[in-house]
Amino acid sequence: MLEPVLAFAVLLVNHALGAELFLNPGMEQPDMVGTWGNAWGYKVDRINTDSHSGNYSAKLYQRTQSYQGIGQDVALTTNTRYAIEGYVKLLNNNSKMSQEFEFMIRYQWSNDFSNSSWIQIGFHRFAHPKDGWIRVAADFTTPLRQWHLANVYIQGPDVGIDYLADDFSLKEVPENTTWRQASLDSIERIRKSNITLSVNVGAQYDPHFIEVEVALRSHEFGFGSVIDDAAYLDLGYVTYQNLLHEFFNWATVGTYKWGYNQGTPTHPNYDRAVNATNALLKNGMIVRGHNMFWGTTGDTPDWAQKLSSDQLKATIDERIRFMTNITYGKLAHWDVNNEMLHGQVYEEITRDPNYSQHIYRAVHAADPSVKLFLNEYNVLANGDSTEDFVRQALSFKAANCGLYGLGLQSHFADYVAPDPILILRRLKRLASTGLPLWITELSLANKNENVTADWFEQVLTIYFAHPAVEGVILWGFWDRMGVNSD
Numbered sequence: 001m002l003e004p005v006l007a008f009a010v011l012l013v014n015h016a017l018g019a020e021l022f023l024n025p026g027m028e029q030p031d032m033v034g035t036w037g038n039a040w041g042y043k044v045d046r047i048n049t050d051s052h053s054g055n056y057s058a059k060l061y062q063r064t065q066s067y068q069g070i071g072q073d074v075a076l077t078t079n080t081r082y083a084i085e086g087y088v089k090l091l092n093n094n095s096k097m098s099q100e101f102e103f104m105i106r107y108q109w110s111n112d113f114s115n116s117s118w119i120q121i122g123f124h125r126f127a128h129p130k131d132g133w134i135r136v137a138a139d140f141t142t143p144l145r146q147w148h149l150a151n152v153y154i155q156g157p158d159v160g161i162d163y164l165a166d167d168f169s170l171k172e173v174p175e176n177t178t179w180r181q182a183s184l185d186s187i188e189r190i191r192k193s194n195i196t197l198s199v200n201v202g203a204q205y206d207p208h209f210i211e212v213e214v215a216l217r218s219h220e221f222g223f224g225s226v227i228d229d230a231a232y233l234d235l236g237y238v239t240y241q242n243l244l245h246e247f248f249n250w251a252t253v254g255t256y257k258w259g260y261n262q263g264t265p266t267h268p269n270y271d272r273a274v275n276a277t278n279a280l281l282k283n284g285m286i287v288r289g290h291n292m293f294w295g296t297t298g299d300t301p302d303w304a305q306k307l308s309s310d311q312l313k314a315t316i317d318e319r320i321r322f323m324t325n326i327t328y329g330k331l332a333h334w335d336v337n338n339e340m341l342h343g344q345v346y347e348e349i350t351r352d353p354n355y356s357q358h359i360y361r362a363v364h365a366a367d368p369s370v371k372l373f374l375n376e377y378n379v380l381a382n383g384d385s386t387e388d389f390v391r392q393a394l395s396f397k398a399a400n401c402g403l404y405g406l407g408l409q410s411h412f413a414d415y416v417a418p419d420p421i422l423i424l425r426r427l428k429r430l431a432s433t434g435l436p437l438w439i440t441e442l443s444l445a446n447k448n449e450n451v452t453a454d455w456f457e458q459v460l461t462i463y464f465a466h467p468a469v470e471g472v473i474l475w476g477f478w479d480r481m482g483v484n485s486d
């Protein structure tokens, strides 16, 4: 008779807000199989010689697949926000520079038992044994579709890599019904101030009949859009140019990319990007440069990826010299090396895990007036890389290599309403770095333009209200163009 009562009590506890949803989260209870399940095709032991906290951790070894890791079937609710975290420690390495961890959920769908979806919910990249205990954390929202089983687990390191796991946690993220009022209050406090006018008129005028007109000439807060540089320079697009000048005070020129070079490897040609930058400056706009480097295999020229380490280093230094020469004193911001959480070809070729810090240092030395940014996706509109970005930002900050701030792309998935609660949760984490934040590539879309407008109003209110956010750049403002097509 005791068992059902006990199960019921556990169920109640699990559904209380903020309650821990994992069983045996700290590996302190001896029953690993009953809590973290059978290790299929690998081995897991509870050990007491090393732990993140408490007396025990789980040791995973003899792994024969990269997806092998501890996990549990968890009672999650549809369309609900959760925060997950855990600590891992690599015990060995292989010839690769680093390993990666991912939190995953496998959903076995109710209406299709034979079919499952595997969803990645959180990442930690570039992990190394010398890092010791590593925190992996993320937040996510469960789907609307009904499932029969949801299994949450960790995966990632290569076959043959052993690691420890400890202090896992999975909790519901509490609702916040006051965020809008809190944001409006913050806007009153930090984005507005009173103007005191002292008007002296001759005694012959009755002050009651004096009208004073005050016009806003420019915003301190940055508000901009990426431009199509060809259209911006084309006399056939005067309306596009005028709207840009009327709505915005900032613009991003996105054609400084290595892959967008219109010249040859030895004689680069960025005339159009520079001409557009000059024209923007002439019209009183402030310009972001996007981007000098982009270390994914698809966005670094093929010929550069075939260079030796020394050749690549010399080529990168020459590109820094060339790009800072043609833009010297013109740009306010540089996205120096774009999306580094998603590609590090320079680090791999040079075998130097900190190579990009050299790039930032060299750009800063060549043009100290331009503010340098890391620029990343899935850190604000989606939470799978927020913690990873915070960690990278702190290491760049500690390296003192000329980094100014964090570029948060903010590309929301089409037709999915932005979630103010998770956006605010992620902004809080990103702001904890102490670095200024810029929303650099805001995009969202719904088939109904009124819904799109409401969504823009919501996220712009949140961004404008946040004290660490210095500006918002839209990823285009016209459905016919905005982002360069080439």
Ligand SMILES: *[C@@H]1O[C@H](CO)[C@@H](O)[C@H](O)[C@H]1NC(C)=O
Residues within 6 Å of the ligand: 028, 054, 055
């Ligand atoms: C760890 O072990 C010590 C000694 O056996 C014990 O006193 C302590 O309660 C244990 N800690 C935890 C968190 O179980």
Ligand SMILES: *[C@@H]1O[C@H](CO)[C@@H](O)[C@H](O)[C@H]1NC(C)=O
Residues within 6 Å of the ligand: 093, 094, 095, 096, 097
């Ligand atoms: C792997 O670890 C060994 C021992 O710490 C170290 O000498 C070696 O450089 C590491 N390999 C890589 C690719 O980091």
Ligand SMILES: *[C@@H]1O[C@H](CO)[C@@H](O)[C@H](O)[C@H]1NC(C)=O
Residues within 6 Å of the ligand: 114, 115, 116
């Ligand atoms: C599983 O579901 C997906 C999406 O619902 C579908 O595209 C796929 O064909 C299904 N696979 C099987 C084997 O039923």
Ligand SMILES: *[C@@H]1O[C@H](CO)[C@@H](O)[C@H](O)[C@H]1NC(C)=O
Residues within 6 Å of the ligand: 176, 177, 178, 179, 182, 183, 424
């Ligand atoms: C709700 O969000 C606002 C804005 O971030 C914050 O100031 C407030 O403390 C939050 N309230 C709760 C209960 O978390």
Ligand SMILES: *[C@@H]1O[C@H](CO)[C@@H](O)[C@H](O)[C@H]1NC(C)=O
Residues within 6 Å of the ligand: 189, 192, 193, 194
């Ligand atoms: C502006 O003036 C109003 C009315 O006097 C006052 O309540 C408010 O606190 C002032 N705001 C600031 C930011 O000084």
Ligand SMILES: *[C@@H]1O[C@H](CO)[C@@H](O)[C@H](O)[C@H]1NC(C)=O
Residues within 6 Å of the ligand: 233, 271, 272, 275
């Ligand atoms: C850039 O501007 C220069 C000077 O006005 C002009 O000669 C050149 O054709 C322009 N190039 C491009 C690609 O716009």
Ligand SMILES: *[C@@H]1O[C@H](CO)[C@@H](O)[C@H](O)[C@H]1NC(C)=O
Residues within 6 Å of the ligand: 324, 325, 326, 328
């Ligand atoms: C750019 O390079 C040219 C040609 O080498 C040189 O004359 C010029 O001074 C450089 N400008 C800057 C700002 O470095």
Ligand SMILES: *[C@@H]1O[C@H](CO)[C@@H](O)[C@H](O)[C@H]1NC(C)=O
Residues within 6 Å of the ligand: 353, 354, 395, 398, 399
């Ligand atoms: C990389 O930089 C970090 C932080 O500045 C430093 O702790 C680490 O030793 C560096 N690694 C290498 C291989 O230089």
Ligand SMILES: *[C@@H]1O[C@H](CO)[C@@H](O)[C@H](O)[C@H]1NC(C)=O
Residues within 6 Å of the ligand: 448, 449, 450
């Ligand atoms: C959007 O709202 C306007 C004004 O209320 C209305 O005229 C228009 O039909 C709406 N558009 C859609 C797609 O619902």
